[in-house]
Amino acid sequence: MEHARSVRGPATIVAALALLAGSFPAQAHTGTGLAGGFFAGFVHPLSGPDHLLAMVSVGLWGAFLGRPLVHVLPVVFPAMMVGGAMLGMYGAVLPSIEDGIALSVLVLGLCIAFAWKAPVWMAIAVVAFFALFHGYAHGRELPAAADPVGYSTGFVLATGLLHVAGIALGLLQTRPLGVLATRCLGGLIGAAGLYFLVGAAA
Template sequence: MNRAASGRVRWSALAALTLYAGAAAAHSGTGLSGGFGAGFAHPFGGGDHLLAMVCVGAWGAQLGAPLRLALPVTFPLMMVVGAALALLGLPMASLESGIALSVLALGACIACRWRAPVWAACALVAAFALLHGYAHGRELPAAADPAGYSLGFVLATGSLHVLGIGIGELGQRLSGAALRGFGAAVAAAGAAFLYSALSA
């Protein structure tokens, strides 16, 4: 690996790990105020959700068509299903661990450059989306404007997917190793999230 690629990997690792401190903020279960604005801002407040959303886009870009678009479309759709399950009161065990595992697994997929079949990539992303949607669905009844909050949240999630696609495309043009380094850094952050969830 040349010096420039090595530097990009280190910066990617630093960027991913600095998000660790906000892990629980995105689904703390506390009361929520406002509507659209609060919903749009919410995904940016928790490192686990933010990293998972960016990784969905980045992995899709790494895999290429049709997954470049299929994964960022699958995730929000299945998040809605997960939120509906939460609103219906259906139980889901080990939620925080599952969300942490999603960050670890998606980062590892990028780091290992796993060329997953379309069905496998979509199934994995859909399963993780259910967990993220469920976590945020539990908070909707506490929001002042649940519909506005939901719309803002979905649009923010889409924005993070687009950011991830940009990172994936840029990473591949600059250096495949840089993108894999980004994935490894995210996987390391996911492992830290998982350790915290299991220790709680």
């Protein structure tokens, strides 16, 4: 009975995330004119599965890689997002934003699915590179927000919580069949990323 319960938990989480990925449009950043303020910023990362899955994947991959990356990656991602947002706010050109965001979901999902034990420097480089695209997409929208400081604060807090959610999912590895469940979850995230990439290309 206990074994069945431990398997049912991961399966439920996997199914819920799969439904979530299929129930929203692929982009959470399809225009300007954002409402300002803390609440709008907090909700925004939750409103599009491409951002949500990428941020959860950072925490999940970090948990899989262990120390120090379980602590480092959730710091690197929002830090580089700030850099990307500044590029977007000041009008710098970063090509293929939607493709980069979709590719981040695909690559991070595959890193988890294939249990890639990347060296510390390479894991940081992968996460930092993709964080630029996520930050840039939102940086283009920030000037239109009525309260960009409150919006940014809410956005960063939500990002951090999504990383924590990914780390929590990574704890599945300590349970029976947990590693398999984690890798299957990575496969579903990668499949969602491929779907987003095809949509962006179209």
